[in-house]
Amino acid sequence: MTAPELDHTRPMAPQEAVPGPMGGVLEGVDVSCWFGSRKVLEGVNIKMDAGVVTALIGPSGCGKSTFLRTLNRMHELVPIATLAGSVLLDGHDIYGVGLRLTEVRRRIGMVFQKPNPFPAMTIADNVAAGLKLTGKKVADRDGLIEASLRRAGLWNEVRNRLDAPAGGLSGGQQQRLCIARSLAVSPDVLLMDEPCSALDPTSTRRIEETILELKDQVTIVIVTHNMQQAQRVSQHCAFFLAAENEPGRVIEQGPTDRLFSDPNDPRTADYVNGRFG
Amino acid sequence: MTTQETRALTAAPGASPASLDAGSKGAPTASSTGPSTGSPAGPARRVPPRRRPRAWRWSDIAEAAGALAASFFLTWLIFNRLLPFRIMPLAFFAIWFVLFLPIYWFVTKDGQGTTAAKDRVATVFVMAGALFTFTPIVFVIGYVLYRGLKSLSGNFFTQTMQFVGPLAEATDGGALHSIIGTLEQLALATVIAVPLGVLTAVYLSEIKGPLARPVRLVADAMTALPSIVAGLFIFSLFIKPHIIGQSGILGSLALSILMLPTVTITAEQVLRVVPGSLREAALALGAPYWRSVLMVVLPTARAGLSTAVILGMARVVGETAPVLMTTGGTTLLNPNPLSGFQDNLPLFVFTQIRSSQESQVDRGWAGALILLVIVLLLFILARLVGSAGPGRRRFRIPIPGRGGRRRGR
Structure with a gap:
């Protein structure tokens, strides 16, 4: 595995209280990724600010999901995966020696394409699973469950059946349960990998509302195939594209409004207007 | 339900098969009430009889x-x-x-x-x-039932063979010493083999270390191990050099050798069907790998793991050869598995049925019947353990995102 650049210049001092929106600032610096000898991503620089929803768009196979998975070190779960560059969370390299792997993943939560609640647990246990899994004790467990479910917009639907198995929820509810589960460990950043691709339009709208409500509490990065969705929920947008047999690159990034109304690159214009992809 | 509704149901993405079923079933019922109430849709028409395709008429x-x-x-x-x-x-x-x-x-x-x-x-x-x-299964079980019930009486569970002579009636004496021996040896073998087997399965399917391939190969080969070899192994290891005399614990050791590969391979297959997305979800929450295995993977496979345990127990409960060489066999009640000869049910059946006395052969059949009942109880236990948990569910990994399917059942 290619060793990532360690960031020695930045201080490892505890993070100062940030005024304004809560959440962490995540920054990918010159990130490249490989699976075996195949390079799938090259030189990606994206800054994902707190209080801003960042959308990663692009056609299939352009590396946007891979990039998302480098942001909380899920990329390395694939045995042959390697990477270069660094990812900074509030200035600290998450691949550096100062941060523990489990701590990185706790602070940078992830919601997956398909809802994946733990089938052997009840709804309440699912929400609190992160505490159990990270070995944390919380005084007010019930309060935390309620708060997390409220933030994910699911509380009113499940308040009377918290002890029911999570598998009995609908797909959209399961996905919001997964969001609540991620929020319960109080992450600074929430990564979403096409969270609505397995859902119907109504559930999609509920998730999008949830995203907009959460925007000021946690930094959100969302991968989506749906350009209307990117326009609806994101303020910052990055367009990924991979030419044939070449790694994916960021073609263009900027404020979402500008990217969709007045793109600089003709390929971006073609993509956002639905001429390919 | 109107046709439009039925169509909407058909067109709705993710609509469960059950709801479609309900839609198509509901339609004729609704329209059959139409003529009597004066259907607004149009003139009353003859309603075709309701039927289920391919049902026997x-x-x-x-x-x-x-x-x-x-x-x-x-x-x-x-x-x-x-x-x-x-x-x-x-x-x-x-x-x-x-x-x-x-x-x-x-x-x-x-x-x-x-x-x-x-x-x-x-x-x-x-x-x-x-x-x-x-048919053969029915005959086997039926014949054991028929022969066994004839000589089964209450004292079969309360008495031993200590004072029973060769010419006694079939209903005299009992197999208490054998039943106790079987239960103790089975419990000890389970206690030894199950933790080892499940840990090996975790190694094979979760850790996937460099030894995984040879270990799996050995486990596969061990399923075909002749049971007498397991008995011989324990015999030559402990009894021949006079380290420990024949006793229940040695029988348990021999049985656990036979149980280990069954538990390992079944448990590994069960762990392998746990979706990788659940492991990813646990890791993405910041869990160390061991916690994600302990708190997510194993509980998800809980029902299947209990099946693995029961399968292992059922595999060895009827084994005669290994216990023949290691437990000694006796007619006395010896509740201590750690020292002294112990009997068990397969051994009881073996000794009784070899006799030339008809009454003893009958007693052997009763022992076989009790053995069958124990296996049956084990399977019932497995189903009970397997379906316990949040709500009543059998071992079935739900397909994420298709909650409707589950509710349809």
Whole structure:
């Protein structure tokens, strides 16, 4: 595995209280990724600010999901995966020696394409699973469950059946349960990998509302195939594209409004207007 | 329910098959009330009768029964009037079946055409095959029940063979010493083999270390280990050098050798069907790998793991060869598995049924019956453990994102 650049210049001092929106600032610096000898991503620089929803768009196979998975070190779960560059969370390299792997993943939560609640647990246990899994004790467990479910917009639907198995929820509810589960460990950043691709339009709208409500509490990065969705929920947008047999690159990034109304690159214009992809 | 609603249901993405079913079933019911209430949709029309496709109707049953009767009498005619000699009853059944097929074919073809006839004859073949394989099981269990119940009495569970002579009645004495021995040895073997087996399975499917391949190979090969070899192994390791004398614990050790590969391989297969997305979800929450295995993977596979344990127990509970060499066998009640000879049920059956005395053979059948009952209880236990948990669920990994399917059941 290619060793990532360690960031020695930045201080490892505890993070100062940030005024304004809560959440962490995540920054990918010159990130490249490989699976075996195949390079799938090259030189990606994206800054994902707190209080801003960042959308990663692009056609299939352009590396946007891979990039998302480098942001909380899920990329390395694939045995042959390697990477270069660094990812900074509030200035600290998450691949550096100062941060523990489990701590990185706790602070940078992830919601997956398909809802994946733990089938052997009840709804309440699912929400609190992160505490159990990270070995944390919380005084007010019930309060935390309620708060997390409220933030994910699911509380009113499940308040009377918290002890029911999570598998009995609908797909959209399961996905919001997964969001609540991620929020319960109080992450600074929430990564979403096409969270609505397995859902119907109504559930999609509920998730999008949830995203907009959460925007000021946690930094959100969302991968989506749906350009209307990117326009609806994101303020910052990055367009990924991979030419044939070449790694994916960021073609263009900027404020979402500008990217969709007045793109600089003709390929971006073609993509956002639905001429390919 | 209107047609539009039914269509909407059909078109809705992710609509469960059950709701579609309900839609199509509900439609005729609703429209059948239409004429009496004055349907607003239009003039009253004749409602076609409600039916389920391919269900057996009375006419179908009559056809089958007629064909059965015709072939029966034809066979009877051949055997009892035409042939000059008598044939075994089994041949009667065979000829009856062979004659039934063409007769049934022509009867159905006459009434419903070639397609239906093919369908019916194929159904008969499949059902006959099922019956053919099921019959031996019924006979085996039925015969054990028949022979065992004859000599089974209350004192079978409360007495031992200590003071029972060779000429005593079959209902005298009992197998308390053997039952206690079996239960203790099985429990000890489980306690030894299950943690080892499950940990090995976790190593094979979760850690996937460099030794995974050889370990799996050895475990696979060990399933075919002759049980007498396991007994010999323990015998030559402990008994021959006089380290420990024959006792229950040595029987448990021999049994756990046989149990280990079964538990390992079943548990590994069960762990492998746990979706990787659940492991990812646990890791993405910041869990160390061992916690994600302990708190997510194992509980998700809980029901399957309990099945693995029960399968392992059922594999060894009836083993005779290993315990024959290691436990000693006795007619006395010895509740201490750690020292002294112990008996167990397979050994009890073995010693009783070898006797030339009819009463002892009968007692052996009773022992076999108790052994069957213990296995049955183990399987019932497995199902109970497997279905416990949040709500009542069998071992079934739900397909994420398709909650409707689950509710449809």
